[in-house]
Amino acid sequence: MLSRVAERIYWQTRYLERAENTARLLNVFSNLLLDLPDRTIFGWDDLVRITGIGESFASQYQTADETNLARFLISDPCDVSISTMLAMARENARTVREVMPTEAFEGINELHYHIQSTAGQAAERSARNEMLEEIIENCQRIFGVLAGTMSRDAGYAFIRMGRALERADMVSRMVDAGARKLFALPDADPAAPGYAETYQSILWMNVLLSQSAYQMYRQHVRRRVNGEDVIGFLLHNEEFPRSVNHNLTTIRKVLPKLPNHGEVASLVARARRELEKSRAAELAEHALPQQVDDLQIRFAAIHDAIARTWFLPKGGK
Amino acid sequence: MQIDWQSYNSGAFHDEMIAGPGMPRPIAAGLAGYLASLDERALDEKKLAARLAIKTMGISFTVYSDGQNIDREWPFDLIPRIISGREWETTRRGLEQRVRALNCFIHDVYNDQKVFRDKIIDPALILDSVNFRPQCRGIEPLHRVWAHICGTDLIRDEHGRFMVLEDNLRVPSGVSYMLENRRVTKRVFPELFENHEILPVTEYSQELFDMLASLSPRKQAHPEIVVLTPGIYNSAYFEHSFLAQRMGAELVEGSDLLVENDCVYMRTIGGLARVDVIYRRIDDLFLDPVAFNAESVLGVPGLFGAWVKGNVSLANAPGAGVADDKIVYTYVPDFIKYYLDEDPILPNVPSYRCCNDAERSHVLANLDRLVVKPANESGGYGMLMGHQASAAEREEFAARIKANPRNYLAQPLISLSTVPILGETAAEPRHVDLRPFILQGADSYVTPGGLTRVALVKGSYVVNSSQGGGSKDTWVITGAEDAVAGG
Numbered sequence: 001m002l003s004r005v006a007e008r009i010y011w012q013t014r015y016l017e018r019a020e021n022t023a024r025l026l027n028v029f030s031n032l033l034l035d036l037p038d039r040t041i042f043g044w045d046d047l048v049r050i051t052g053i054g055e056s057f058a059s060q061y062q063t064a065d066e067t068n069l070a071r072f073l074i075s076d077p078c079d080v081s082i083s084t085m086l087a088m089a090r091e092n093a094r095t096v097r098e099v100m101p102t103e104a105f106e107g108i109n110e111l112h113y114h115i116q117s118t119a120g121q122a123a124e125r126s127a128r129n130e131m132l133e134e135i136i137e138n139c140q141r142i143f144g145v146l147a148g149t150m151s152r153d154a155g156y157a158f159i160r161m162g163r164a165l166e167r168a169d170m171v172s173r174m175v176d177a178g179a180r181k182l183f184a185l186p187d188a189d190p191a192a193p194g195y196a197e198t199y200q201s202i203l204w205m206n207v208l209l210s211q212s213a214y215q216m217y218r219q220h221v222r223r224r225v226n227g228e229d230v231i232g233f234l235l236h237n238e239e240f241p242r243s244v245n246h247n248l249t250t251i252r253k254v255l256p257k258l259p260n261h262g263e264v265a266s267l268v269a270r271a272r273r274e275l276e277k278s279r280a281a282e283l284a285e286h287a288l289p290q291q292v293d294d295l296q297i298r299f300a301a302i303h304d305a306i307a308r309t310w311f312l313p314k315g316g317k
Numbered sequence: 318m319q320i321d322w323q324s325y326n327s328g329a330f331h332d333e334m335i336a337g338p339g340m341p342r343p344i345a346a347g348l349a350g351y352l353a354s355l356d357e358r359a360l361d362e363k364k365l366a367a368r369l370a371i372k373t374m375g376i377s378f379t380v381y382s383d384g385q386n387i388d389r390e391w392p393f394d395l396i397p398r399i400i401s402g403r404e405w406e407t408t409r410r411g412l413e414q415r416v417r418a419l420n421c422f423i424h425d426v427y428n429d430q431k432v433f434r435d436k437i438i439d440p441a442l443i444l445d446s447v448n449f450r451p452q453c454r455g456i457e458p459l460h461r462v463w464a465h466i467c468g469t470d471l472i473r474d475e476h477g478r479f480m481v482l483e484d485n486l487r488v489p490s491g492v493s494y495m496l497e498n499r500r501v502t503k504r505v506f507p508e509l510f511e512n513h514e515i516l517p518v519t520e521y522s523q524e525l526f527d528m529l530a531s532l533s534p535r536k537q538a539h540p541e542i543v544v545l546t547p548g549i550y551n552s553a554y555f556e557h558s559f560l561a562q563r564m565g566a567e568l569v570e571g572s573d574l575l576v577e578n579d580c581v582y583m584r585t586i587g588g589l590a591r592v593d594v595i596y597r598r599i600d601d602l603f604l605d606p607v608a609f610n611a612e613s614v615l616g617v618p619g620l621f622g623a624w625v626k627g628n629v630s631l632a633n634a635p636g637a638g639v640a641d642d643k644i645v646y647t648y649v650p651d652f653i654k655y656y657l658d659e660d661p662i663l664p665n666v667p668s669y670r671c672c673n674d675a676e677r678s679h680v681l682a683n684l685d686r687l688v689v690k691p692a693n694e695s696g697g698y699g700m701l702m703g704h705q706a707s708a709a710e711r712e713e714f715a716a717r718i719k720a721n722p723r724n725y726l727a728q729p730l731i732s733l734s735t736v737p738i739l740g741e742t743a744a745e746p747r748h749v750d751l752r753p754f755i756l757q758g759a760d761s762y763v764t765p766g767g768l769t770r771v772a773l774v775k776g777s778y779v780v781n782s783s784q785g786g787g788s789k790d791t792w793v794i795t796g797a798e799d800a801v802a803g804g
Contacts, residue, residue, distance in 0.1 A: 002573050003584040095549050098562035154586060259587040310586040 001154045005096050007311040009155050012092035013162030016108065019085040020139035021170045022073055023132040025050065028210040030066070030129065035202050044069050050177045053080050067123045074128070075119035082135060083119045086112045101149040107142040111135070157257040161306065164247035169299050171211060171234050171244055176292040178207045179231065204230045211242045231288070236279055244295065248272050251302070264305045271298035318360065320353045320744045327746035331477040331734040333398065344794060345399045347512060352396065352744070363505050364739070367395050370501045392787030394738040397502055397509075398749065398769045402516065402795030408471070408479050408753075409763045411662030414653060416467050416755045419484060419640045421656035423463040426639055427453045437655050438648050442672065442723065446642055447693055448487075450601060452608055453636035456625060459532050460759055464640065465632040466525070466596075467755045468492075471767075472666070473734035480666050480731070482750065484649070486633060486641035488598050492521060492754050493556040494788050495768040496563075502790040514796035516765035521754070522563035525596075528758035529564075532630035533593040540593040542566045543583060545574070547599045547615045557598050566596070576619030579626040594630045595620075601635045608635075632758075643692045643726050644670060671718050671725040680727040681718065684711045687727040689718065702778075704730060733778055736789070738771060748772045750780050751791065766791035 029047050045064040048057055056078055061068040074082050090112040097105045115135065121127035143163070150156050181203060204225045208214040211234065220237065221229045237243040252268050255261040278291035323339040325332075334345040341349035355363065371393055400408075425432050426443055433440040443449055468489025470482040499518050503510060526542065533540030546557035548570050561568035573583050574592065582589040597604065603613040608621030623629045639645070647668045650661040669676040669687070680687060689701040701714045718725045735746035753767030769789040770780035780786040 001586050002567055002569060003586055004570065004573050005567075006586045098558050098568055 001099070003311050005099055006154065006158050007307070008092040008096045009099065010158040010162040010306070010311075012089050012096070012108070013159045014166045015085045015089035015092065016139055016142065017163045017166040018170070019082045019089065020136055021166070022051065022080075022082050022085070023135040023139075024210050024212070025174075026070065026073055027129065027132045027136070028206050030125065031209075032202065032206040033066075035206075036199065046177060046181070047073075050173050051080060052173070053078075056080065066125075070122045070128055074122035074131070083115050086115050086135075096155075099155045101145060103149065104142055104145045107138065107145060111138045111142070114138075152257070154257055157254040158310075160254045161251050164250040165299060165303060165306075167242055168244045168247040169296065171242055171247075172292050172295050172299070174207050174210055175231050175234050176289055178204060178227065179288045179292070200227060201225050207234070213240060213242060216240050232279070235275060244275060245272075248275065258310065260309055264302060264309060267298065267302045267305050271295065271302060274298050318742050319355065319357055320360070320739075322349055322353060322744070325737060325744050325746070327735045329475070330732055330746065330748070331473060331475050332746055333400075333473065333477065333734050333736045333749075334396075335737065344401045348397065348399060348509065351509060360739075363395060366505045367393065367501055370504045392773060393498060393501060394771055394773070394787055394789045395502075395505060396737050396739055396744070397506075397790040397792045398736045398766075400766060400791065400793050402514075402793055404479075405516075405765065405793045407662060409765075411479075412469055412753055412755050412763050413757075413761050414657065414659060414662055415469065415481065415484070415649060416464060416757050416761065418649060418653040418656050419467070419486065420462050420464055420757060422645075422652045423634075423637055423640050424457075424461045425656075427456060427463075427636060432652075432655065435655070437651055438645075439672075442644055443639060445723070446639055446645075448601075448636075448638035448642055450636035450639070452621065452625075453634075456634075456636075458634050459534070459630060460757075462532075462757050463634040463637040465528060465532065465634075465757055467757070468752045468767075469755060471663075471751045471753065472731060475732040475734075477734060478664070479751075480664050481646075481649070482666055483643065483646055484641060485752075487600060487638040488553075488633070489752070489754065490553045490556055490598075491752055491768040491770075492764070493559040495754075495764065495766075495791070496521060496559075498768075498788055498790040513792065513794055516793040516795060518764055518766065521764055522560060524756055524762045525560065526564040526566070528756045528760070528762065529566075529594045529596055529630075529632060531759035532632060534627055534630060535591075535593055541583075541591060542594045542596065543569045543574075543592055545569055545571070545595050545597040545599060547571075547603070551598075553598065560596070571599075571615045571617050574617045574620070576617060576623050579619070579623045579628050581617070581620060581623050581629045592629060594632065596632050601638060604631070604635060643668075643690050644672070644723065647726060666728045666731055669727045671722040671727065677718065677722055680725075681715055684715060686730065688730055689714060689725055689727045692724050692726065702730075736769075736771065738773065738787075738789075745775065747775070748778050748780070749789070765793040 025047065029044070033043065043064070044066055047069055048054055048064050051073065053072070057064070057069075057072055060072060060076065060078070072078060072081065077084060086108075090108050093100065093105050093108045115131070118127075118131055121131065146156070146159055150159070201224065204227055205214065207230055208217050208225070213234065217225075217230065217233050217240075220233060220240070223229070233240065233243065235244045238245055238249070240246055248268055248271055252265065255265050255268070274291070274295055278288065278295065322335055322341060325335050326338055327335065334342060334349060336342050422432060426449070430440070432438055433443075464486040466489060468485040468491065470485070471479050472482050473479055495518060529542045530540050533542075542564065544557055544561040544564075544566050546554060546568060548554065551557070558568055567583065569583055575582055575584070575589070577589075581592040581595070583592055599615050602610045603615045605616045605618060605621040606613045607618045609616070620629070621635060624631050624635065647665065647670055650665055653659055653661045669680045671677045671680055680689065683703075684701070685703045685706075687703045689703065691699045701710065703711065706714070733748040733750070736749050737744040738747045749769050749771045751767050751769050754764045756762040769791045771787050771789055772778055772780050773787045
């Protein structure tokens, strides 16, 4: 497989997965904030942090409110909007059509055109919700087509790696956001007994929802939703396909399909050890965010090694 | 609407399907009868089926977009064009003969140049051509073949006779349309395929693969064949991708390749992999910035040198375009005689060379009745259609011819044949040409039929898709029906 083709398949997948994750985040945020009485504790500015768009957002908008964020993250021509990501996914897919099932390319193509024509309505809440649902559904369908019709060759290995790394990264961001809030909770307010507990519960429920993890979590953990369990589930659960642990395992499993995978394999192993450390450190105050930061650095290192190994092979003058 | 062949009239033009009002030609009788039997509803259903089939595949055509991502409608007409198998057999031999002679000529030009010594053609006409590559002198490609893939444009005159209009030897395109047209027709008229013996076209990609494999400099079971494309913004990118996919070859861009020690490698996830054969879909001058255009960013530095050393094959070979020139075209019948000692099976369109004094005088005196073409343009650019041009335009063209006679040739206006298309309210006659594709490596192959291009605008002769042209499926029919047609 050509290095260029491998690189484009990988990026196509990351963009697609990122578009889906952004749609999930926006969707959940809209609902979460409707449920939270006190926006000073949790608000749209948290979305700015989770998505890591701080500076570029601030250069375009004064306030982090619903309308501005929806525009910025859905329709604006900035690097991080869903419409840009879908355009990038399509641009990458277009050049590697010959290695992918036609139906998958057609799905990406149609989704791109569809969002191009509807993204203008991003500011309006009901149209937006429908649009976000469509994006999530279509991304799921495209991955379904790939899973159902593509040979488990090197190309598919890059799809799985791209998706797994993107997911692991996004889940870790969500855990990070939740954990930061957890430790910043106000002390129990005598005027509103039980408030902190309710707030926590809503917050974590939405973190789960953003990862489509609520139902699976419920089956796995049979008690009231709480931070400790949610973090444990999203980071360590073996079976849940969006957990960090599961996605690192996915990468480890596809590596034997690819030549010269030694460096990437050892970095994945190191990330798994990092993950184990965070299990022990779980609720040690302030330690978790640090652990998550470390994990993210590991993910970036895995990406760099992937690029070094397969996208820029040695040789040439 | 329902088709009524009684009211179909192609006038003075030779119609390939309907000889006169209500009289289908024997070879097309089955098709004509079937089409006339469809009532309005059935015909509408067929049209819809074709539109749906095209839409589904049409997604593949979004890349025809000049970077604008515009979906261009694929202009396709439902009614297939029919050619008799017996007539095609002669045409096929004529095309093979032609490409053999052209390859002998190209090889001679870059090697012994006997053709000049024997005064068959004036050396100046060749050595001054913009398509002559002095860098290619003394090279001997495998099988002595330079033009491996040739698209020769054929027309029929008012008597229905096939004539050669031009030979495309650089990077001829359109074969993917030929294949897609057949796919659409099969979906729309499956019943017709049961009742006719239609020669299949689908083996083209296999034939292309085998031909390319026969060019491999390394003798091994699985030579590495790649298709070299200028990239996604090229208007023929769809075809590059399509052919690569069908052949199971890698579709590479210049940046995927590199040359070390005069061997070509591609960058893969497993490291560098040696490349044996490159089906290049970029022009000579962009192939290698070291050998040709230094500005080219599409090419691969050192590629030409690797080819000269015989470590990689290029199809078509650099320099093959020297025979893709409208002046050289006029000599092809002479080449057939000279190199093969055979009589040409397919005639040229009669042509006047403006570099010849007597012929030029004739051209200048008859500009209002001739078509004048520049020697080296393609796509119908820079032509003068004498009968349509104004006096001022003719005068201006006359001046151009006098200033650079080598660069022009003139031909009488041929009354192109017609075939029916499905119009809004009736079947209507439209002019067509035909581009068969000829492969030559160790063996040769000609597509049965080829790509039929049709001028969808009434009365128009322009078949180019950018200017209102469309295309049709082309059936070469053998068996019983052919016997009827022949008898």
